[in-house]
Amino acid sequence: MKTVKYTVSALALAAVSATAAAARDQVQVAGSSTVLPYATIVAEAFGENTDFPTPVVESGGSSAGLKKFCEGVGENTIDIANASRKIKDKEVAACAEAGVSDIIEVRIGYDGIVFASDINGPEFAFTPADWYKALAAEVVVDGELVANPYTKWNEVNPAFPDQDILAFVPGTKHGTREVFEEKVILAGCEETGALEALVGMKGDEKAAEGTCMALRTDGRAVDIDGDYTETLARVDSNKAGFGVFGLAFYENNTDKLRVATMSGVVPSTESIASGEYPVSRPLYFYIKKAHIGVIPGLKEYAEFFVSDDMAGPDGPLAAYGLVSDPELAATQAMVAAEETMK
Amino acid sequence: MTDASAQFEGRGRPSLRVQDARTRRRNAAEKRFRAYGLVAIGVGILALFVLLASIFGNGSSAFFQTKIQLQVPLEEKALDKSGTRDPEAMKKVTTVGYGRVLKAALADLIAREGIEIDGLSKRDIDSFLSKEAPAQLRNHVLANPDLIGTTIAFEVMTNGRIDGYFKGRVSLDSAELDSNVSPAQLHLADALKDRGLLGTGFNLDFLTAPDASDQRPEAAGLGVAIIGSAYMMIVVLCLALPIGVAASIYLEEFARKNWLTDLIEVNIANLAAVPSIVFGILGLAIFINFAGLPQSAPIVGGLVLTLMTLPTIIISTRAALRAVPPSIKDAALGIGASKTQAVFHHVLPLAAPGILTGTIIGLAQALGETAPLLLIGMVAFVREYPGAPVEGFFDPASALPVQVYNWTQRADPAFVERASGAIIVLLAFLVVMNTIAIVLRRRYERRW
CATH class of the missing domain: 3.30.160 (Double Stranded RNA Binding Domain)
Incomplete structure (x- = not known):
């Protein structure tokens, strides 16, 4: 008898689940783990100060978030994708194929990428060229392409102390890696003149850039596929190592990390906003326009996110480490007008 | 010889x-x-x-929290400009406005107590309190609009770094280097503590409050995660137990032994060894993309964990049924009972303790499972409590193990303590469940 009762209740439950999919009343967001802390800060304040429920924010990476975003239109798909890079044409095409054609692109500000080591370590003043020479798989020596021979920082640049080269860089699935390769390694490659030499050798700029950006695989450049907490743990256990962090993460751990300057500039929200600090990137989120008006609070959340109270230079996001966008007013107008990407 | x-x-x-x-x-x-x-x-x-x-x-320090006693004057001109005491109109004042009231109350307290500390800036005072405090005050006032015009005693949390100072995570030396706290703030905390205005006490909010953002680790709690985990366990129990028991009884007592049942048997044993992430992929494809169930919902988590738990329950149920001596069933059949009667009146009650033990162990396994939940959107920042069952099963929620995973990724060091605290809670649930399983087995299991 008992089993019969159980079975009936199970069937009832299954029936409910089939008919459910009731109207969703909270905004759903997914994407970049770099944008995640900002999105949660905004979501929290949004839930507190409005009558809308607090949006649900998932992380998982820019690419994963945009993939989910492009799954289609409807209540069981997400409304907003956070990204630490611009959406790619390929992704826009995938979106359009699934019926997600009107996308609103919102730039929320900039994020700096900093190089930091253990707090008790020596001070470093890097240039991109130093990083290129220290981490590239192959470098140009006397006009010849050879496997990277450097093992100590003072071999790269005599001004540096006699310390083993060891760097923890974000893994390839992170948006941060792309910025690191382009703005540091490639810039360093160009600075040292290696790029020019490589173009001469390979006869093709793309191939030359590819060679520039290939990192050494002899254990001196360690890919970190986890997040910055893992990088911090690695730096902590290996005092000679350098970690590549987001500015916000560093700002929250200034008691454990010593930050290095890049081209003579100390990374800070001010130096990134003024463009002096070279390694920064814009952060975005993408809104599905078809969901505005269907999901309550979606437009309000987007407007709240880019409002001066949140994303402005004195707002909580800037306090956490976001470099606020000087063109925020234009973004606000764009969100209000629901302007989509072309 | x-x-x-x-x-x-x-x-x-x-x-x-x-x-x-x-x-x-x-x-x-x-x-x-x-x-x-x-x-x-x-x-x-x-x-x-x-x-x-x-x-x-x-983790044990996560169960304690540093709080400060403030006398907060709730002035009408700041909090209710219309003077109507209408909560709808009062909602215009955001947490920023309430934050100002609290900061003023703290500055007032410092002046009244005559505390003087070198290098204590206005910014130090402003960031001394938790960013959660204005929201708590706002909710309190909106719920009791008549408090406007009075001065209330209000206990608020301090900033996570101040809290960390009393827990040994932050020291005067580390505060020198830390951009989020200054030594002056720590001296202020000491002075307030000496006067009995600030203290560290048991933190029930850790078990009831929802998650909080990176800026307020001191406010983060497990409330939503515990409810989410409980809902998933209810779904698993309601589905896996009847399905598992029915399948086992049929296979054990009624099914003919042929190649088909052999095949099923092999597959059940294999299914028990399938990595749990595979069930997550299946859940994403079937329950979310095909059936259209909502993301991040306990119902989907429960269904996925049901699939994962079924083989465990079937295997242990069949073992329990097999352990009942055939003589009992034979006696029942001998006096004219039908096969169904023999099974349900005699075999099943005797096998029940074994079945329950297997079920509880299966549930405990499901409770600690994280991997399949990653794929169905349960690793999310969820601040709203899900509704009451059954509708609540479809609301977004978190779960205990994914909350641990989530917190270990946060930048603020205070989340390390929270993550370990969450592990303690999870372990406590597991210990309780396993103890129940052992007690059941000891007390009710019969040996022949």
Whole structure:
């Protein structure tokens, strides 16, 4: 008898689940783990100060978030994708194929990428060229392409102390890696003149850039596929190592990390906003326009996110480490007008 | 006889009192094996001890929280400009406005107590309190609009770094280097503590409050995660137990033994060994993309975990049914009971303790499972409590193990303590469930 009762209740439950999919009343967001802390800060304040429920924010990476975003239109798909890079044409095409054609692109500000080591370590003043020479798989020596021979920082640049080269860089699935390769390694490659030499050798700029950006695989450049907490743990256990962090993460751990300057500039929200600090990137989120008006609070959340109270230079996001966008007013107008990407 | 003794003598055995080389070797081998066993157990216990010590060392402080007593004047001109005491109109004042009220109250307290600290800036005072505090005050006032115009005693949390100072995570030395706290703030905290205005007490909010953002680790709690986990366990229990028991009874008592049932049996055993992430991929494809169930919902988590738990329950149920002596069923059949009657009246009640034990162990396994939940959107920042069952099953929620995963990724060091605290809660649930399973087995299981 008992089993019969159980079975009936199970069937009832299954029936409910089939008919459910009731109207969703909270905004759903997914994407970049770099944008995640900002999105949660905004979501929290949004839930507190409005009558809308607090949006649900998932992380998982820019690419994963945009993939989910492009799954289609409807209540069981997400409304907003956070990204630490611009959406790619390929992704826009995938979106359009699934019926997600009107996308609103919102730039929320900039994020700096900093190089930091253990707090008790020596001070470093890097240039991109130093990083290129220290981490590239192959470098140009006397006009010849050879496997990277450097093992100590003072071999790269005599001004540096006699310390083993060891760097923890974000893994390839992170948006941060792309910025690191382009703005540091490639810039360093160009600075040292290696790029020019490589173009001469390979006869093709793309191939030359590819060679520039290939990192050494002899254990001196360690890919970190986890997040910055893992990088911090690695730096902590290996005092000679350098970690590549987001500015916000560093700002929250200034008691454990010593930050290095890049081209003579100390990374800070001010130096990134003024463009002096070279390694920064814009952060975005993408809104599905078809969901505005269907999901309550979606437009309000987007407007709240880019409002001066949140994303402005004195707002909580800037306090956490976001470099606020000087063109925020234009973004606000764009969100209000629901302007989509072309 | 003499032949035999002659044989022994021929093998050169001098005396029973003196061990020969072979016996010594055998005895030594036995001693060695015992030593290996002891070492193995020792290593196991040491590993467990280190694990527990690190978790409890890091996490027990999550159950305590530093709070400060403030006298907060709720002035009409700041909080209710319309003067109507209408909560709808009062909602215009955001947490920023309430934050100002609290900061003023703290500055007032410092002045009243005559606390003077070198280098204490306005910014230090402003960031002394938790960013959660204005929201708490706002909710309190909106719920009781009549408080406007009075001065209330309000207990608010301090910033996570100040809290960390009393828990040993932050020191005066580290505060020098830390951009989020200054030594002056710590001196202020000490001065307030000496006057009995600030103290560290038990933190029930850790178990009831929802998650909080990176800027307020001190406010983060497990409320939504515990409800989410509980909802998932209800779904698993309601689906896996009846389906699992029905399948086992049929396979064990009614099904003919042929190649088809053999095939099913092999597949059930295989299913029990499938990595749990595979069930997550399946859940994403079937329950979310095909059936259209909502993301991040306990119902989807429950369904996925049901699939994962079913083989465990089926295997243990079949073992329990098989352990009931056939003579009992035979006796029932012998006096004219139908097969169904024999099974439901006699075999199943006797097998029940074994079935329940298997179910509880299966549930405990499901409770600690994270991997499949990653794929169905449960690893999310969820601040709203899900509704009451059954509608609440479809609301977004978190779960205990994914909350641990989530917190270990946060930048603020205070989340390390929270993550370990969450592990303690999860362990407590697991210990309780496993204890129930053992007690059930001890008390009700019969041996023949």
